[in-house]
Amino acid sequence: MNILRLDRRVIFVLIALATALPLLFPVNLPISVSPRVKAAYDTVDRLPAGSYVLVSLDYEPDIMAELQPMSIAVLRHCFRKGLKPVVLTLYPAAPGLIERALDVASKAEGKKRNEDFVFLGYKSGNQSVILGLGESIRTMFPTDFWGTPLEQIPMMRGHNSYADFPLVINLTGSSIADYYIRIAATRYRRPLVLGATAVMTSDYYPYLSSGQVQGLIGGMKGAAEYERQMGLFGDARRGMDAQSLVHVVIVLLVIVGNVALFLSGGMRGGASGGTGGGTGGGIRRP
Amino acid sequence: MNLDAQTWIAAFLTLCVFSFLYRDNPFYRFAEHLFVGASAGYLLAVNYQNVLRPNLIRPLAQGHMIALVPLFLGVILLGRMWSRTSGIARWSLAFYVGIYSGIAIPSYFQGQVFAQLADAVKPFAPGWGAVNSALVLIGFLTVLSYFYFSLPHRGVHGMSARVGIWFLMVAFGASFGYTVMARVSLLISRVQFLLRDWLHLIPGA
Amino acid sequence: MNPQLDTRLFEPARLNLLIGLALFVLFLVVNIARARGGAAMFIRPMAGLKAVEEAIGRATEMGRPVLYVPGLGDMSEGGTLASITILSRVARRTAEMGCDLEVPGYDPVATTMMEGAARQAYVEAGRGDSFRAGSVHYVSAQQFAYVAAVTGYMLRERPAANIFMGSFYAESLFLAETGNLTGAIQIAGTDQVTQLPFFVCACDYALLGEELYAASAYLGREPIQLATIAAQDWAKGLAAGIVIVASILTALGHPEVGRLLQTR
């Protein structure tokens, strides 16, 4: 028996099972909603029906796992409240994903393109586009994603810049969020709801306390909380069972490893691995 | 392309990559080589469409002779292909490194040095929060002392650096544990793709 | 976009930054003068750096290559600039030992520079003709395509030592775990704080944050380079002083000091 040198493929199999089984057989573990997600939900929920919302969805397929369920949940919430989202993206590989999210959300809530929502598509230029939206949406996006001139879309009449939108929502996995905070929230003083990948989220806590951001949805967990708040059972909540199980499996593996180490007498420093950091400056593997 | 065919191709490539977990094999090797070629080509095409066309070809076609400057800098860089002309490329590299060092200096100074300083001198939180503020301050100073290179880690400085290491270790542990969820999210999404979009074993969103 | 064109020649909101920068340059100049004057520059040893030498030695003994991964930063990232200098030292060592060096590049401009730096290091070691054309080469500027190629190399060529120096992102753990599987000695250094936990866990040695920069100056052991580390230390001392004084003043009811550090 040598658990300490367990073939890593055993670990891989455990992780694969812990991910796939809960997706096939969901148990729907309860989750609690954090105040940050609650604040995001309430900000959307408080808007009167018919309000326009500018929604910038800026992520590419490699991180869609965290943000696509979030987009669907937030869009469904907008539709359910009778809000009118105007959706755009600043990433070239994103339109396909957004088209799918809009399709799922609008069908689920029975809404129609160009009457209940508009999809402007992709525009290159990151920061300069975000700045440009403060002046004129039509200059930045002369047509919508499918090539219809904005002039011919009745829903867009009289809506051309931040001033016409009582809420801006940005869901992203990159520093696009910083630009929206700096430009839409700070310069144009628009209420802003932010969604981010889990890794990014804690970097944006300070903007919540400073009031520049009204609500913050972090990663798959945040999306699951949003779904829970809406009473939905979407991809994020489905994923959370798998999350719980994988986390537990890793923790158990670590505990087993340490028990084995203790039993083999390695705790007193007899095993390989050296003294750890702090002596010479660099760090040996702890 | 047919959406079904796209799903099958994507599923095949997904499995090719997953096979890496077992060990290196021809499927992974195929996916790897395909990926390298496709991404290098994609970057070339994107740079042609978004950089060379608007910033070089169009201005030259319209007679803006100033665009000869970047053309010259670019062409001499290609001198690196042959050893006899390789030296001339140094001029455009010198230009390039000057620009980006010039960008780095104020942006690191503002974004990392001053921004952190400004955050570090914010007033202590009231009540029990002050304990946390004090801990942050102690952590900041001890970790900074770990990075003080001109003194050996002995005596008071050594103790402070050691406490700094403890703070670093706690931060690393927290950061590691925190990242697990993000990575598992990505795996869940790939498994969902296989089980739902490809095999239709679980219901749609 | 702005109807009123800005005609100011100085941004007053950045005066504090300008003063700070001037002060830092002053620290640099003073320390370089000290070094030129022959003052001894003590820089504490870094275990990770000694390990680089050992790793190259082991690779030579085993007759296997050294893999140097310069990170996925572009030229505006300090980590990439530091990595070029470190590569030049590593290449000098592999040239002297007669060990094969493999450097897959991510940023094409940085790769071009690294090729020149490595070639020069071989020439300076008197081994210009043993520099293998194509040992420093561009792979892909797409993160995971790059990772696929580098991990493929690790599995097939089995380098004896993997040296990761520069700015790394999510790929850090991918590279380090694959390298661990192949049994290579692994030494990493990055300025990306979010990736440090993974390098610390999966590599034999890790240079943390600023140590990467110190390493780029330290490896040359030239007094003038070391003087720049001393200047950084002075700046850190000053920063610590400012934080302590400002915290005391704020506690006494004078929070103004903090505002002097706000920038735009």
Next chain:
Amino acid sequence: MRNGPYVVTFLTGALIVSFFFIPHHRAQEAQSVILDWSNVVYAFALILGSVTLWAGHQRKVATRAPGWAYSVVTLASLAFVTIWGVAQGVEEGTAVNAFYNSVNSPLASTMFALLAFFIASAAFRAFRARNTEATLLLVTAIVMMIGRVSVGEFIWPGFPKLTEWLLDVPNLAAKRAVAMGVGLGAVSTALRIILGIDRTYLGRS
């Protein structure tokens, strides 16, 4: 002439640093022109790099080196994507875009998803309580992992609060100090280059 490139680096570097402090519109316009030029240089470097990539794989095919068949895959995908992307563009609806969506995207997302496995194997191997530092790393990582998922709340309702504390106090303190040190190190490295103290980047140390 030998020192010419270093003068270029110094001048462009100093110019870009000064633009940071000069809000005058002409300075800002000049900066964006120079940045456009640097993008052109980048594009040419990409061409240079891709040519060497091509040549390397071509050599493998020509000499029938081991694994040469895989190099054919790289060459074919590189040629296909480059030619179509340059001729037709890379926007939604083009062949290259469809290719990107069915090849590059699933490959990139699956590669990224493999990190979920590696984070588990790294945790198992590295998180061993051998000494104080390693124990701190291990304990915080475990607390963090349990506290992030719903199971944690069942075990002890205080877990989510504890994880937030770990992120907001020790993690913040350490990150802040590391960021400041990195900022200073980066500034000093860039200054060494602009001032000509470090000359390795142009191939002369």
